[in-house]
Structure formats: structure tokens, C-alpha cells
Amino acid sequence: xxxxxxxxxxxxxxxxxxxxxxxxxxxxxxxxxxxxxxxxxxxxxxxxxxxxxxxxxxxxxxxxxxxxxxxxxxxxxxxxxxxxxxxxxxxxxxxxxxxxxxxxxxxxxxxxxxxxxxxxxxxxxxxxxxxxxxxxxxxxxxxxxxxxxxxxxxxxxxxxxxxxxxxxxxxxxxxxxxxxxxxxxxxxxxxxxxxxxx
Amino acid sequence: xxxxxxxxxxxxxxxxxxxxxxxxxxxxxxxxxxxxxxxxxxxxxxxxxxxxxxxxxxxxxxxxxxxxxxxxxxxxxxxxxxxxxxxxxxxxxxxxxxxxxxxxxxxxxxxxxxxxxxxxxxxxxxxxxxxxxxxxxxxxxxxxxxxxxxxxxxxxxxxxxxxxxxxxxxxxxxxxxxxxxxxxxxxxxxxxxxxxxxxxxxxxxxxxxxxxxxxxxxxxxxxxxxxxxxxxxxxxxxxxxxxxxxxxxxxxxxxxxxxxxxxxxxxxxxxxxxxxxxxxxxxxxxxxxxxxxxxxxxxxxxxxxxxxxxxxxxxxxxxxxxx
Ligand SMILES: Nc1nc2c(ncn2[C@@H]2O[C@H](COP(=O)(O)OP(=O)(O)OP(=O)(O)O)[C@@H](O)[C@H]2O)c(=O)[nH]1
Ligand SMILES: [Mg+2]
Numbered sequence: 001x002x003x004x005x006x007x008x009x010x011x012x013x014x015x016x017x018x019x020x021x022x023x024x025x026x027x028x029x030x031x032x033x034x035x036x037x038x039x040x041x042x043x044x045x046x047x048x049x050x051x052x053x054x055x056x057x058x059x060x061x062x063x064x065x066x067x068x069x070x071x072x073x074x075x076x077x078x079x080x081x082x083x084x085x086x087x088x089x090x091x092x093x094x095x096x097x098x099x100x101x102x103x104x105x106x107x108x109x110x111x112x113x114x115x116x117x118x119x120x121x122x123x124x125x126x127x128x129x130x131x132x133x134x135x136x137x138x139x140x141x142x143x144x145x146x147x148x149x150x151x152x153x154x155x156x157x158x159x160x161x162x163x164x165x166x167x168x169x170x171x172x173x174x175x176x177x178x179x180x181x182x183x184x185x186x187x188x189x190x191x192x193x194x195x196x197x198x
Numbered sequence: 199x200x201x202x203x204x205x206x207x208x209x210x211x212x213x214x215x216x217x218x219x220x221x222x223x224x225x226x227x228x229x230x231x232x233x234x235x236x237x238x239x240x241x242x243x244x245x246x247x248x249x250x251x252x253x254x255x256x257x258x259x260x261x262x263x264x265x266x267x268x269x270x271x272x273x274x275x276x277x278x279x280x281x282x283x284x285x286x287x288x289x290x291x292x293x294x295x296x297x298x299x300x301x302x303x304x305x306x307x308x309x310x311x312x313x314x315x316x317x318x319x320x321x322x323x324x325x326x327x328x329x330x331x332x333x334x335x336x337x338x339x340x341x342x343x344x345x346x347x348x349x350x351x352x353x354x355x356x357x358x359x360x361x362x363x364x365x366x367x368x369x370x371x372x373x374x375x376x377x378x379x380x381x382x383x384x385x386x387x388x389x390x391x392x393x394x395x396x397x398x399x400x401x402x403x404x405x406x407x408x409x410x411x412x413x414x415x416x417x418x419x420x421x422x423x424x425x426x427x428x429x430x431x432x433x434x435x436x437x438x439x440x441x442x443x444x445x446x447x448x449x450x451x452x453x454x455x456x457x458x459x460x461x462x463x464x465x466x467x468x469x470x471x472x473x474x475x476x477x478x479x480x481x482x483x484x485x486x487x488x489x490x491x492x493x494x495x496x497x498x499x500x501x502x503x504x505x506x507x508x509x510x511x512x513x514x515x516x517x518x519x520x521x
Contacts, residue, residue: 034505034506034507036506037505037506038506039506064507089226090226091225091226091227092225092226092227093222093224093225093226094222094226096455097220097222097443097452097453097458098452098455100219100220100221100222101220101447101452103219103220103226103229104216104217104219104220104229107215107216107219107226107229107230107233108216111212111233130227131226131227131230134226134227134230134231134234135230137230137234138230138231138233138234138237142237
């Protein structure tokens with residue numbers, strides 16, 4: 001199965017994007033596979049349960065990397081891909097050892113991705129940070145790469161999107177809201193276009 | 199030997215970058231930059247493998263050791279000296295003969311053997327030793343049971359070490375038995391082979407600082423042949439904690455944050471000489487091994503299913519005994 005990795009800064013909405021996008025793609029019971037767990041995926045979660053487990057206004061509430069399989073329709077047939085949610089990247093040296101290990105796991109997963117969705121919260125000022133720049137510079141030349149401009153439903157997002165397009169010049173930018181699911185159709189199309197048919 | 203600044207060190211593989219990141223040696227952004235650098239060097243399809251000279255590998259390993267700042271500085275100085283003497287010799291300049299035999303002073307578990315092993319590799323990479331392997335022995339490997347036996351055993355050990363490093367741990371024990379002891383014969387034999395096989399091997403005598411000082415004092419024949427003394431200090435509590443995390447990570451365990459705190463407290467209490475193994479990595483190893491056993495006992499008694507996380511995590515209760 002192909003590997004799509006969702007990365008980005010802390011609290012930008014990666015987990016909500018993964019959960020809601022999986023649901024949008026018709027996934028009912030969401031069976032998350034924690035990284036490295038040999039015993040296979042966890043028991044299926046309902047949409048609400050997955051949100052409660054993974055989405056949080058508190059930064060770094062979840063430090064594990066976990067993936068859920070989704071099937072994307074597209075030209076020529078369906079594509080199955082596992083969408084991996086990663087803990088939010090902090091630019092510096094995290095003081096908590098568990099956070100530092102989580103950073104290492106996230107980068108390790110990123111290195112093996114077939115497709116990268118780099119999530120940014122465009123409702124935040126200066127949303128394209130140092131870590132965003134470094135990660136894009138590292139991976140975008142090797143791997144199909146899209147910058148997902150999230151939180152488009154919030155005030156100030158349009159301004160942020162314009163700014164982001166300047167900073168992430170050369171990279172495809174897809175405006176979405178993980179909350180309202182606006183932009184999910186384009187996201188799904190873009191993903192399907194860069195993945196092989198099953 | 200000039201005052202050489204340690205050069206900026208860089209990790210050699212992506213696995214190493216990730217380890218440095220989780221150990222807190224580099225920031226996330228710096229780790230990403232290093233990963234990019236390694237990939238560019240390896241080429242897009244190639245493995246993340248370091249094509250540089252192998253010396254870099256041993257130096258990187260040296261840098262990756264927890265703490266030991268002065269030891270690292272001294273090793274770099276020694277290597278620079280050896281390197282330059284070799285180049286001088288190659289250009290027919292007068293080169294200082296290397297009498298590079300060393301005394302490592304420090305408690306057990308302070309990194310002496312590890313550094314000795316790396317020195318062997320560094321010297322091999324510099325062309326100063328053909329093999330650079332490490333032969334680690336103690337008194338019983340050198341001292342025999344009858345007259346002549348000791349010289350024979352000692353020469354046999356030296357023969358095995360030729361081309362590499364002979365590391366004698368707790369070397370002061372050779373003088374333990376007094377004048378009639380065969381230990382004296384071992385020392386005399388060593389002095390003789392150091393003369394005969396001058397630069398064919400590197401001899402490192404290791405032991406507790408005070409005992410080694412007395413030992414060298416009492417053996418002028420040895421003393422004059424050891425110009426380099428390297429001191430291995432006791433680790434600080436934070437360094438010991440870093441060592442604990444490394445040991446656990448290698449075995450796929452980790453500390454929950456309450457365990458992390460408990461360990462820090464326990465280490466604070468045990469440093470400063472109040473504990474027999476204060477400040478050494480062996481103490482940490484023992485503590486962690488005990489915690490791993492206690493975790494197993496705790497998990498076996500646990501009723502519900504065990505997650506991967508449960509199996510990997512040591513909690514404060516597992517460290518209770520070290521209070
Ligand atoms: N209004 C709005 N809120 C969002 C959107 N996406 C995420 N959120 C909220 O932002 C907060 C963080 O969302 P998460 O999905 O947990 O963010 P994350 O990037 O996974 O965070 P970390 O894993 O801690 O890095 C939650 O309270 C979400 O409900 C969005 O598109 N619009
Ligand atoms: Mg999250």
C-alpha cells in the first residue's frame with residue numbers, strides 16, 4: 001500500500017484533516033495503524049471517536065504516528081493509500097524527550113512517503129515557518145508534494161493564503177477547511193493524480 | 199601538540215540524524231537540513247550512506263558519546279599529531295617518533311574501553327596502525343603460575359594485539375602481589391616488548407586514577423614510556439540520564455515522563471561519591487536492567503490487552519527500587 005504522509009506545524013489541523021478526509025472518502029470504521037505496531041491496526045473507530053482520540057486544541061496531545069487506509073476513486077480505477085498523521089513539527093530542540101522522539105519518528109516516516117501533504121494553518125499570521133521551509137526544501141524535489149492551506153473557514157485565511165502562495169512559490173497549494181470539508185474534492189483529485197492505480 | 203579545536207561534527211547516516219534529534223543534540227530544522235545533505239550526497243536513488251573517509255565514521259562515533267568533552271578534545275589532538283607526523287615523514291622531514299602509549303585514568307564504566315576501541319579505528323584510518331583492533335585483557339590474562347610462564351603469556355597477548363591496541367584494564371593490579379609476584383615479570387616483559395615492537399601496537403593502561411598514579415610512580419621503567427594521560431571524569435546526572443535513554447532506545451524501551459523525573463532524582467542522589475558506583479554508566483545499566491525486569495512483572499499481572507506502547511514504556515513504579 002502506498003504511503004501518504006500528513007505533516008506540518010503544531011495544531012494546524014493535521015489530525016482533523018486525516019479523520020475528516022478519510023470519512024469524506026467513504027471510510028466508515030476508521031482503523032488506525034500505529035507506527036511499528038506489528039499486531040495490525042486498532043479496532044475501528046467511529047468518526048466521532050476518531051476525532052476525540054486524535055483531534056485536540058492542545059498541542060502535542062498525541063505523539064504517535066498513525067495511519068488509516070483510504071480508497072480514492074480516479075481515472076483508470078481506485079487507489080488505496082494509507083494516510084499517516086504525524087505529530088506537529090517544532091523548529092527547535094524540544095525540551096520534552098518524548099516530543100523529540102516523536103519529531104524523529106515523523107521525519108523518518110516522511111523519508112519513506114510516496115506522497116506528502118504539508119498542512120499549514122493560513123488563518124495564523126506568518127504561517128510558513130522555518131520548519132515548513134526546511135521540510136519542503138528537503139522532500140519536494142523527491143516526492144509528489146502539495147501544500148494544504150487549511151482553516152480556510154476562519155477569518156483572515158484569504159490574506160494568509162496569498163502570503164503562503166508567495167512563500168511556498170513553486171509548490172502546488174490547495175486551500176481547504178478540514179472542519180467544513182471545503183476543498184476536499186480538489187484534494188482528492190490531486191492525490192489520485194499522483195498515485196498509481198491499485 | 200597544538201591546541202586543536204574540535205571541528206564541527208556531522209552525522210553520517212540518516213538513522214544517526216534521527217537519533218541525534220531524539221537525543222536533543224540537534225533541532226528539528228537542523229535534522230531536516232542534515233537529512234537533505236546526506237541525500238544529496240548519496241544521490242536521489244542511492245542509500246543514505248556516508249561516502250567519506252572511514253575516519254569520519256570513528257570521529258562521528260566519538261562525538262556521539264555522551265559527555266567526555268575533554269577526552270574528545272584530547273583524542274582529536276592526538277590524531278592531529280599522528281596525522282601530521284606521518285605527513286612530515288612522507289616528505290622526509292624529521293618526524294617525532296610516536297611513543298603514543300597511554301594511561302587512561304577513571305572509574306569503571308566511564309567510557310575508557312569504548313574510547314580505546316575508537317582510537318584503534320582512528321589510528322588505523324590514519325595509517326598509524328595496520329589493523330587497529332582492540333585486545334582487552336586484565337591481570338589474569340598476563341600473569342602465569344610458574345617462572346617463565348608469565349613472560350610467555352604476556353608475549354602471546356602482545357602478539358595478538360600487534361597492529362592494534364592492547365588495553366590492560368585495572369593495570370595497577372599487576373603490582374598487587376609485591377616483589378615476589380609474577381606481576382612484576384609481566385611489567386618487565388611489557389617494557390621489553392614496547393622497546394622491541396615500538397610502533398607496532400598501542401598500549402593503553404587503564405584503571406582508577408589514584409591507583410594508576412601510584413602504580414606508575416612505582417615503575418619508572420613504565421612511567422618514562424607513557425607521555426599521554428587521559429582522564430575520564432565521572433558522568434554528571436544529566437549525562438547519566440542521556441546514557442540511560444540511549445541504552446533504552448537501543449532496546450526499544452522508553453521512559454514515561456514520571457519515570458524520567460524519578461530517574462533524574464535518583465541520579466542526583468547517587469552522584470557526588472555517596473554511592474559505590476557513583477557517576478558511572480554501569481550503575482545506569484544496572485538500574486535500567488532492573489527497571490526492565492520490574493516492568494515485565496508489572497505487565498504480566500496486568501489484566502487487559504497490552505499495546506505496543508505499554509510494552510515499550512517504563513513508568514515510575516518500575517524505577518521504585520532505585521529511590
Ligand atoms: N475552524 C477550523 N478549525 C480547525 C480546522 N482544522 C483543525 N481545526 C481545529 O484546530 C485544532 C487542532 O486540530 P488538530 O487536527 O488536532 O491539529 P494537529 O495539526 O493534528 O495538531 P498536533 O497533532 O498537535 O500537531 C482543533 O481544535 C481542531 O478542531 C479547520 O479547518 N477550521
Ligand atoms: Mg494531531
